Amino acid sequence: MRIDKYLKVSRLIKRRTVANEVADAGRIEVNGRPVKASYAVKVGDVITVSFGNRPVSVKVVSIDEPRGKDVAREMYEIIDEGKPLAVNHEQQ
Numbered sequence: 803m804r805i806d807k808y809l810k811v812s813r814l815i816k817r818r819t820v821a822n823e824v825a826d827a828g829r830i831e832v833n834g835r836p837v838k839a840s841y842a843v844k845v846g847d848v849i850t851v852s853f854g855n856r857p858v859s860v861k862v863v864s865i866d867e868p869r870g871k872d873v874a875r876e877m878y879e880i881i882d883e884g885k886p887l888a889v890n891h892e893q894q
Contacts (some may be wrong), residue, residue: 805842808843848861860880865877
């Protein structure tokens with residue numbers, strides 16, 4: 803399954819076109835390497851998606867298309883739900 807479709811059916815990203823745009827912008831990494839929207843997801847892959855300044859890492863558990871929104875979360879397990887990257891503001 804393509805990564806843009808996987809992100810949509812697993813409900814990590816709401817729309818496939820948005821997932822496609824995020825991949826084209828280089829904000830999706832699989833196993834530490836940036837990938838395009840056409841990348842074929844495999845079980846065991848670690849996907850990192852940068853939502854603004856907040857990266858989220860998940861491990862692919864299943865690539866079978868879910869039958870409902872309840873089971874969509876069973877397609878992955880969250881490894882790291884990154885904290886927003888702090889901006890260093892020095893007071894003067």
